[in-house]
Amino acid sequence: MNISGTQKMSIRQLFAPALLAAALASITLTAQADSHGDHEASGADRQRMEERMEERRQEVYQRAEISADKQAELNEAHAEHREAIHALREEHKERVAGILTEEEQEALHNAMREAHEEHRGKRGHHDNSDERADSE
Known part of the structure; x- marks a missing residue:
């Protein structure tokens, strides 16, 4: 039974960082998608x-099975990361504004x-009709 407990702990230790990384990645991606989305979303939605x-x-x-202390540390690290990304994004917007006119910025956007x-359309709706016609 001790061997099983050791193996179980080993599996948890192996997958815990992966689960945490996956969760934080989804949170980060959602935050990034939100920053590029509708800026007029209500405060309640946010x-x-x-x-x-x-x-x-x-x-x-x-x-x-992350301890409460480590959860607090991770939450603090996540908040600092989010703030740093926001600051970097604002710095980048200011730099672009210094390079391009408003019209050029709009055209680039x-x-x-x-x-x-176009990329989403190609990725989401792969059309094999040409490949099928060639094989006939």
Whole structure:
């Protein structure tokens, strides 16, 4: 029985960092997607999203059996990371504003949005009709 307990602990130790990384990655991606999305979202919507993200983070901490002290440290590190990303994003926006005119910024934004939509369309709707026609 002791061997099983040792193996179980070993598996937990192996997967706990991966679970935590996956949870934090999804939180980070959601935060990044939100920063590029609709900037007119209501405060209530933002608060609900933050509450859901906190619930997910706590669930992952519990699954990984992370202690309360380490959870607090991780939450602090996450908050600092989020603040640093926000500051860096603002610095970048200011730098771009110093390089491009408002019209150029708008044109660049539109071109990036179009390219993103095209990329999503290709990735989401792969058309094999040409490949099928060639094989016949």
